[in-house]
Amino acid sequence: MLGSYRAELLKLRKRSAVWVLFGAGLVLSLIFGYLLPYLGYATGDDNPQTDGVPRAEILRGMLPERVIDNTIGGYPIFAGALALVLGAIVIGGEYTWGTLKTVLTQRPGRGTILGAQFLALATTVALWVVGIFAACALCSVGIAAAENGSTAWPSIGNLLQGLAGGWLVLMMWCLAGAALAVAFRNVALPIGLGVVWILGIETLLAGVVSSLLPGLKWLANALPGSNAGSLVFTVTDMASSDAPPGVRDAVSGGRALLTLIGYCAVFTALAVWTTRRRDIT
Amino acid sequence: MDALVEVSGLTKRYGDTLAVDGVDLTVLPGEVYGFLGPNGAGKTTTLRILTGLIAPTSGTVRVLGGRPGQADVLRRTGSMIESPAFYPYLSGLDNLRLLAEYAGVARQRIDEVLELVDLADRAKDRFSTYSLGMKQRLGVAAALLKDPELVILDEPTNGLDPAGMRDMRRLIRELGTDGRTVLLSSHLLGEVQQICDRVGIINSGRMVAEHNVDELRGEQELVVRANPKDQAQAILTRFGSVHQYDDTLRVKVTPDRAAEVNRVLVEAGIAVSELRSTERALEDVFFELTATEEKADVG
Numbered sequence: 005m006l007g008s009y010r011a012e013l014l015k016l017r018k019r020s021a022v023w024v025l026f027g028a029g030l031v032l033s034l035i036f037g038y039l040l041p042y043l044g045y046a047t048g049d050d051n052p053q054t055d056g057v058p059r060a061e062i063l064r065g066m067l068p069e070r071v072i073d074n075t076i077g078g079y080p081i082f083a084g085a086l087a088l089v090l091g092a093i094v095i096g097g098e099y100t101w102g103t104l105k106t107v108l109t110q111r112p113g114r115g116t117i118l119g120a121q122f123l124a125l126a127t128t129v130a131l132w133v134v135g136i137f138a139a140c141a142l143c144s145v146g147i148a149a150a151e152n153g154s155t156a157w158p159s160i161g162n163l164l165q166g167l168a169g170g171w172l173v174l175m176m177w178c179l180a181g182a183a184l185a186v187a188f189r190n191v192a193l194p195i196g197l198g199v200v201w202i203l204g205i206e207t208l209l210a211g212v213v214s215s216l217l218p219g220l221k222w223l224a225n226a227l228p229g230s231n232a233g234s235l236v237f238t239v240t241d242m243a244s245s246d247a248p249p250g251v252r253d254a255v256s257g258g259r260a261l262l263t264l265i266g267y268c269a270v271f272t273a274l275a276v277w278t279t280r281r282r283d284i285t
Numbered sequence: 286m287d288a289l290v291e292v293s294g295l296t297k298r299y300g301d302t303l304a305v306d307g308v309d310l311t312v313l314p315g316e317v318y319g320f321l322g323p324n325g326a327g328k329t330t331t332l333r334i335l336t337g338l339i340a341p342t343s344g345t346v347r348v349l350g351g352r353p354g355q356a357d358v359l360r361r362t363g364s365m366i367e368s369p370a371f372y373p374y375l376s377g378l379d380n381l382r383l384l385a386e387y388a389g390v391a392r393q394r395i396d397e398v399l400e401l402v403d404l405a406d407r408a409k410d411r412f413s414t415y416s417l418g419m420k421q422r423l424g425v426a427a428a429l430l431k432d433p434e435l436v437i438l439d440e441p442t443n444g445l446d447p448a449g450m451r452d453m454r455r456l457i458r459e460l461g462t463d464g465r466t467v468l469l470s471s472h473l474l475g476e477v478q479q480i481c482d483r484v485g486i487i488n489s490g491r492m493v494a495e496h497n498v499d500e501l502r503g504e505q506e507l508v509v510r511a512n513p514k515d516q517a518q519a520i521l522t523r524f525g526s527v528h529q530y531d532d533t534l535r536v537k538v539t540p541d542r543a544a545e546v547n548r549v550l551v552e553a554g555i556a557v558s559e560l561r562s563t564e565r566a567l568e569d570v571f572f573e574l575t576a577t578e579e580k581a582d583v584g
Contacts, residue, residue: 007386007387007388007389008386008387010386011382011383011384011386011387014379014382014383014386015372015375015383018374018375018379019374020374097372101370101371101372101373102367102368102370103370103371103372105333105336105338105366105367105370106369106370106371106384106427107384107387108337108338108354109336109337109338109359109362109364109366110359110384110387110388110431111356111359111360111387111388111389111431112356112387113354113356117387283333283338283339283340284333284338284339285333285338285339
């Protein structure tokens, strides 16, 4: 298992698409978490971009105490979509390149190979989260120093809870991409379907249920995006009014945590079951 | 001698299509076994079953005493099934490195196999930049990485230039003499004739023959056109059985005795106007067997 894990890490480390996805996630977090708010803050109270929010409040949102909000605020939707693409390209690539047969005719069994792939993906996602956190932390320290703001940090417990919650959200989407890639033995279709689901269908469903079919609220609240948003909402200090898209107080944090773990287990089980049973043609 | 590969009544069905139909196949230790058949005959499907990539619909398959796909069987088997498939963004070296990680193979073995297939100079180039022949050689290197007892190669000379084909034939022959067992699938019959000890011929999913190459090609003969014919026939019986065919004599004797036959006839005062060996090429046998099968199918 350790050898297979090292092999999977080598593949991920040397694949430029993995770095491009990480870079996209990082840039999005920094632009929406720091660059745009700082431009709004720097251009003064009269700037319509601030939408009447006091400058002090904008500054507070960029200081170290809110670093977790800026690190994981985009995870339920935007970074989630990138994580889904990661899972789809890593697992689907094995089918499109035909490398699955090469790998499966080595020594480890199919379950072991897939386990190693998921473990390597989990490691990569953890490094993404830590990398984005480090970049956000640097920005917040820089802004605090430049604007004489507070350099108080969240407690270690809150930091760890926030980073772990963010990792779980990304991992759930990553495994969704991987399970779709196994199902379709492809890269493009899982990405298309997954991204449309994350960016469009869940939001549409939530809107339709809330306005037309309130009786189906339980269904909307069971969807992966709702629970991802709820977990992020719980582990950050955001208020509903300033939460980014996808982050909302739909269900309790505990329920969201269990639901996301359940989705991870289901996606993993489906991928392993299918891979073990299917002919590699 | 225990067979390394024992296949009995192997069948693989995809919906209504019978890809492999009751195939029996035996590969003995240390031999180079040629698995022949036209495109779509069921060769690759059978090899995929032997490597555990696909499950048979029915029949029994034993590879190295175990079930195909078992960890211990895979550890002792090296294979290249269909076209070589590697990660295009990695170098040849990195592709082998990660396969070595999966298989638990020491890194020094990577250098050995790269030298063996003459790819050491280009090992650090990306796989996507390789020519078809280089990809094929990397596939063979990967198959040999585990220093396996059984090597399964599916069309290993595909895409190679004549020199590459010659080197590959030499390599496969060396693998056989090295104590390894090689199961080689090909539709290049000349190649198989040169390097294989035994062959199995599959057509439309059914095994139509499994023999030594020489057995399959039949006994070799010398064709002699001589005058006077009766006197020549009497002399030629010393070398082997003789029969007349048109206006020639056919002697069951190996071609390496042609000079001796010629000398004896000339010393007896017989005029020899033609002396040549006749042997069926594997290609002739192959087309006979596969054509017979096709006729039977039509019938």
